[in-house]
Amino acid sequence: MIAxxxxxxxxxxxxxxxxxxxxxxxxxxxxxxxxxxxxxxxxVVTLEWAELKLQENTSDISAVIGNARRMILAAxxxxxLKIIHDPPWSEAGNYCNRTWDGWMCWGDSAPGTAMQMxxxxxxxxxxxxxxxxxxxPDGQWFHHPESNRIWSNYTQCQVHTKDRVKVAISLYxxxxxxxxxxxxxxxxxxxxxxxxxxxxCQRISLHKNTFLSFILNSIVTIMFLSVSAVINxxxxxxxxxxxxxxxxxxxxxxxxxxxxxxCEGIYLHTLIIVAVFVEExxxxxxxxxxxxxxxxxxxxxxxxxxxxxxxxxxxxxxxxLVYIIHGPIQVALVxxxxxxxxxxxxxxxxxxxxxxxxSTAYMKAVRATLILxxxxxxxxxxxxWRPEGCIGYVYDFFNNIFSHFQGLMxxxxxxxxxxxxxxxxxxxxxxxxxxxxxxxxxxxPATSNHFNYHTNSSIVETSRANLEHPAPAARSExxxxxxxxxxxxxxxSGEAGTHGERDAGNRLETTGI
Amino acid sequence: MxxxxxxxxxxxxxxxxxxxxxxQGCGSHYEFAIEEFCLAKFKLDxxxxxxxxxxxxxxxxxxxxxxxxxxxxxxxxxxxxxxxxMVDEFFIQVHRYYFHNCSLSGRLLxxxxxxxxxxxxxxxxxxxxxxxxxxxxxxxxxxGIV
Numbered sequence: 001m002i003a004x005x006x007x008x009x010x011x012x013x014x015x016x017x018x019x020x021x022x023x024x025x026x027x028x029x030x031x032x033x034x035x036x037x038x039x040x041x042x043x044v045v046t047l048e049w050a051e052l053k054l055q056e057n058t059s060d061i062s063a064v065i066g067n068a069r070r071m072i073l074a075a076x077x078x079x080x081l082k083i084i085h086d087p088p089w090s091e092a093g094n095y096c097n098r099t100w101d102g103w104m105c106w107g108d109s110a111p112g113t114a115m116q117m118x119x120x121x122x123x124x125x126x127x128x129x130x131x132x133x134x135x136x137p138d139g140q141w142f143h144h145p146e147s148n149r150i151w152s153n154y155t156q157c158q159v160h161t162k163d164r165v166k167v168a169i170s171l172y173x174x175x176x177x178x179x180x181x182x183x184x185x186x187x188x189x190x191x192x193x194x195x196x197x198x199x200x201c202q203r204i205s206l207h208k209n210t211f212l213s214f215i216l217n218s219i220v221t222i223m224f225l226s227v228s229a230v231i232n233x234x235x236x237x238x239x240x241x242x243x244x245x246x247x248x249x250x251x252x253x254x255x256x257x258x259x260x261x262x263c264e265g266i267y268l269h270t271l272i273i274v275a276v277f278v279e280e281x282x283x284x285x286x287x288x289x290x291x292x293x294x295x296x297x298x299x300x301x302x303x304x305x306x307x308x309x310x311x312x313x314x315x316x317x318x319x320x321l322v323y324i325i326h327g328p329i330q331v332a333l334v335x336x337x338x339x340x341x342x343x344x345x346x347x348x349x350x351x352x353x354x355x356x357x358x359s360t361a362y363m364k365a366v367r368a369t370l371i372l373x374x375x376x377x378x379x380x381x382x383x384x385w386r387p388e389g390c391i392g393y394v395y396d397f398f399n400n401i402f403s404h405f406q407g408l409m410x411x412x413x414x415x416x417x418x419x420x421x422x423x424x425x426x427x428x429x430x431x432x433x434x435x436x437x438x439x440x441x442x443x444x445p446a447t448s449n450h451f452n453y454h455t456n457s458s459i460v461e462t463s464r465a466n467l468e469h470p471a472p473a474a475r476s477e478x479x480x481x482x483x484x485x486x487x488x489x490x491x492x493s494g495e496a497g498t499h500g501e502r503d504a505g506n507r508l509e510t511t512g513i
Numbered sequence: 514m515x516x517x518x519x520x521x522x523x524x525x526x527x528x529x530x531x532x533x534x535x536x537q538g539c540g541s542h543y544e545f546a547i548e549e550f551c552l553a554k555f556k557l558d559x560x561x562x563x564x565x566x567x568x569x570x571x572x573x574x575x576x577x578x579x580x581x582x583x584x585x586x587x588x589x590x591x592x593x594x595x596x597x598x599m600v601d602e603f604f605i606q607v608h609r610y611y612f613h614n615c616s617l618s619g620r621l622l623x624x625x626x627x628x629x630x631x632x633x634x635x636x637x638x639x640x641x642x643x644x645x646x647x648x649x650x651x652x653x654x655x656x657g658i659v
Contacts, residue, residue, distance in 0.1 A: 073578055074570070074620035080608040081617050083601075100604070102596050149594035262645065270652040276581045293644050299639040305632045308625040320624050323634045328641040335645055 068121040068310065069309050072103060085376030094139035095154055101152045104131060110135040111456045113346075125157040126164070127318070154385070166395055174397075175225060175404045179218035182407025186211045186218075189415035196424045202280055203365075205415050210260040214407040217253040219402075224250045226301035228315050233349045243313040245436055248302040255294035257406070259333045261376060263290045264369050265336040272362050326380070333377040368413050369407050379403050455488065539593040546591065547603055551583035559611060568615035580607070 081142050089108040098107045104116055118129045124404050133152040134142035142153035190211050224246050263286040270281060301324040309319045343366050379402050386395055415421055446489045558576045559567065566572045586602065588595035624630060 054595070069578075070574070071621060073574060076581065077570070077577060078618060078620060079611070080604045081615060082615060085617065097598075097601075099601050147594065150597070168615055263648075266645070266649055266652065270649070274649075274653050281652050285648045289648045293641075296640055300633060300637055304625075308629070309622055311622050316622070319622075319629055327634050329640040331638050331641045332645075335642075341580065342543075351524050399549075418601055427578060453594055503606055 002307070010042060028445065050487045071119075071121050075103070075105065076100055080107075082107075090223050094137060096135035096139055096141050099141065099150070101133070103154070104152070106133055106152075107142075109133075109135045111139070113133045114266045118154070120316075122158075124161040125154075126160065127158045129159070153362060167396070169330070171396060171400050172225065176222060178401065178404030179407070182405060182411070183215055185416075186215045189411040192415060192421060192425065196428060198424050199420060202283060203264075203267065205269075205283060206260070206264050209287070210257075210264060210414070212412065213253065213256045213290065214410055217250075217257050218407050220246070220250050220253045228313055240313065244302070244306070247314040248298055251301055252294050252298035255297055255325060255329060256290060258376065259294055259327045259368075260290040260374065262332040262336045265339045268366060268369060271340040271345055271364070272343055276473070297325055301325050330380055331376075333373065333380065336373050337377070338365060342369070360419050368418070372410060372413055375402065375409055376406060384442075391504050439495035539588075539597060539599065541590065543588065543591050543593055543597075544603070546587050547584050547599070550587065552582055552607070553602075553608070557582045567611055570620045579642070607631050 032398055082105060083098045083100075084108060087099065091110065094111060096106075096109045096111070098105075100106075103119055103121065106114060114129050114133045114135060114137055118125045118127050120127050131152055131154050136142060141150045143149060190208060192198060193208050193211075217415075227243055227246060266289075267286060269280065301321065304321050305314050305319075306322060309316070309321055343362075347363050379399055383399065386392055424510070518543070523623060555576060558579075559573075564578075571585055584594050588600070593599075625633075
């Protein structure tokens, strides 16, 4: 199976999905490790080289039918069936007879050059390149001048292999680095969100589940990339069930990523537009959508793949069955974008009517999710339009960054850039320092009581503390003021009792970015 | 193991004979050699199988592989290039006799036809939309439960 990292399918549908790229680039890494590679001499490209290669690699020739050999045999069988069933040549003039050239089937051709796409038997063959066979005007196929044998030109299939191997290896390392960084940053974010009890609320619970989903995705992806790079060396373990289970698991975690982002969007939508003053929502359905539902596309994919396209380790991306996974993911992204745009629309229209403080607070809540959705989705949008040539490599580079560093981006946008989390961390830090008897920031331990951030303290008290304490970052000041103002507005409006007031305040507290 | 040894011995004999006859014996000698040697064995092997199994790829792939290998080795021994026009005609004969009823596709990995692929893709998408609507509706409904 050829890696589709360069993705040049002239004349075939652009099945270009990042996940498959990352999987398929591991195939090219395996190529570098040198399994089932054809090394024909320059002038003669026929079956014998595949056979010789197989004979070199296996001690007992009759025992092992290699993957390439089996594919070539099947192609030969179907070629002769096609030859006996195709109608005879109906046009006038000379033509070259239908034939099997050892690797591919050629039908009756008029004089000229017949073309087909390169086969996928060998890992160094690019199925985006073309095979040509010349038919002479006298009705004979082209004979190679040196060996005087009928010859098809397969040289284009592997002309760029060395370059592509280099690119694939570097992209592989980029993928592994991206996922490792994502895992580290997401674990740190999880620790921050779990440890700082003051931040606990429903939205943070959803964030924690999203982070967990991304961590699982990164772990499984790294495992799968490593396994698939190794498994190509060993042709006898072609039906390894554990590798297929890992492939299905990769699809599950990838889907659950996007569905957790959808849960975040739905939660914000419900919070801001649909049920503004509701008691806390039931998170049960969100958990179902985020963890439970992705089982459906993943298992459907596993069944379909097992029944209809059961290749080694389910690694080949050259099939439309991948849309079983990518269809729901794209639907989730589009629906999410729709929800978020709806929120923006409502907030903007509200801005025009009322004062901006509430809307600003909500807007900040939405901002993070709105930044993330395009970042997650951009790979699906840009993927089909890969430019050719050298720019294509740059394109691959950026696409890989977008896809493999997603966890890191989520951690940064949802946690490290979250001003709530930053403020809470700073308070915690000052608490620790004062607890150890140090006096940083020129304060006496007595004033640290302002930052005794119990969860059941009054929101108004803590807002006042915000106003008194000089904000460490200048940019958080306006937000603090607006938040305090809005909380006081909520308190004064008398919409609900103290319970409702605290909830409204809680909501605004923790939804500020 | 014994048959393999016999095979190789017979082959060397034929190769030696043909080498004496002609250096570029890609004409009738080659045709004769593959029919006498390769086809005979293939006929015997196929007779051992039930006729209904002739179209089963799993059952016949080994025999087909042996046949192909045999024609290849004979070609090498006769200094012919492989494949050639004789090989084409030989296999056309074999296929006309044994495999003319077999399905034209299904041995190579290919996507299923659209009538199968379509539902596989469309159903998860529809279920996704349904689940999303369900979750939105449930979270909306909790407004009533205060």
